Amino acid sequence: DVKVTQSSRYLVKRTGEKVFLECVQDMDHENMFWYRQDPGLGLRLIYFSYDVKMKEKGDIPEGYSVSREKKERFSLILESASTNQTSMYLCASRPRLATSTDTQYFGPGTRLTVL
């Protein structure tokens, strides 16, 4: 059974705090993704990584960084959390050089509130 896990389901942080969101997958996938989901805006890609230590900016990378030291783990970092980063964060993974029918597998999400 494929699995993508995220370190927390709910997280409350204060403005200015450094926040780490962790994601682990057990499918040996090369590609990993971080999205945020906001009402009316759908899933927006923040960053993705196609290999260890490799990363690419998505559509909304501002205010975020990422770390991929091991293949199975992809971390999203908010260097200084702000209230506009309050959102649902979803991690996903997919094989590299995916065939056209390979889907993405998602984690359960982390609902982050920044006060």
Next chain:
Amino acid sequence: ILNVEQSPQSLHVQEGDSTNFTCSFPSSNFYALHWYRWETAKSPEALFVMTLNGDEKKKGRISATLNTKEGYSYLYIKGSQPEDSATYLCASDNFGNEKLTFGTGTRLTIIP
């Protein structure tokens, strides 16, 4: 940024009725179209991945069609049940570059 649009944004359907909703996506450099079901407090779950124009896929009471020339896909649910209540997301894979562009979703509520 590619534009993937879904309509309607939300939908209430009586139990037992059938329903459908739409995903429109850029037809240029099309590679694949993904449908996901996202139930509250769970991970989005893949329903279908479709690649060929005219393709139709089916999973139980749920089916989907694809028109790549005009850039749209329909998702159909026959005889809606309460467990069908979820947000349905579509995502376009253009260029085959491994990034998906998601629509905003259709939130479906089945009324018992």
